[in-house]
Amino acid sequence: MPTTTYIALLRAVNVGGTGKLPMAELRALCEGLGFSGARTYIASGNVVFRSELKEAAVKAALEEALAAYAGKPVGVLVRTGAEMAAVLAANPFAQAAPNRTVAIFLDAAPPADAARKASGLKDEQIALGTREIYVHYGSGMAASKLKVPAAQAGTARNMNTVATLAHWACDA
Template sequence: MTIYVALLRAVNVGGTGKLPMTELRRLCEEAGFIDVRTYIASGNVVFESKLARRAAQAALESRLEAYAGKPVGVLIRTGKEMADVLHANPFSDEAPNRTVAIFLDGPPPADTLEHMTGQGNEKVALGKQEIYVHYGEGMANSKLKIPAAKTGTARNINTIATLAEWAAQ
């Protein structure tokens, strides 16, 4: 059995993609996942499965699409990978609620930083399959655009720390 952390894209954010966490747990259990736990209402779920990562991702995506009537992006990391993301945070001296990791399906393109626009006081660094951003004045007023992050999903360091802790139990 492998412990996975699934991060759903665009769920319960800004009035779009409504998905009650009770439904997310039910869908995960229907997929055969065990010890399913959701964290806050933004599409974070920790579970165990016998399935390989891509198979677990496909099982969850198909159930979510049937539920929502449209594709819902899912990114999956193992518990160890989630802990690695937390420990690799290049902005660990900054406020964790203003620092995010944008999770991607693969490594960020080498030219990611060159194609950003609207950067103010944000700090940006590339990880293995993540883009780290520290929003010095918060995300709400940021004009930063990162084209390579378009299909990713962001979580702040506090959320990542909790998910990594849950996945380690």
């Protein structure tokens, strides 16, 4: 069976003191699940690896193993290397600073009214992707009051991180 390069993005890991998960543990967990070449990027729950499993099986295996490790559910969003490269290529705010633009990764397509239902909008811009919501924070994220209800089950990564993960996945 052919192997696929995947990127797993964990929700709420090593952010603000919650969900501590050393990246060495995440790599070991992935290897223990039979995923090969596990490589983590920064301490916020990003891991690139190869597997013969389908995306849904990868997600289920990781979520089960992480729940056993953490003692509570840990959300996981999974993309193939090609999908991550497509997210980067489709960035509607490519001319903006990559550290002020995020892709919020979702399991399914965002609802058509996701941008309209956002609140606290100041100078942010929102665009919908395939299974992502793109947000450009004109003044940066720190002072933003933006709330996007459709993004609650997702996890955001800035475009610098997306670019690195896409590059790693294509080199894997």
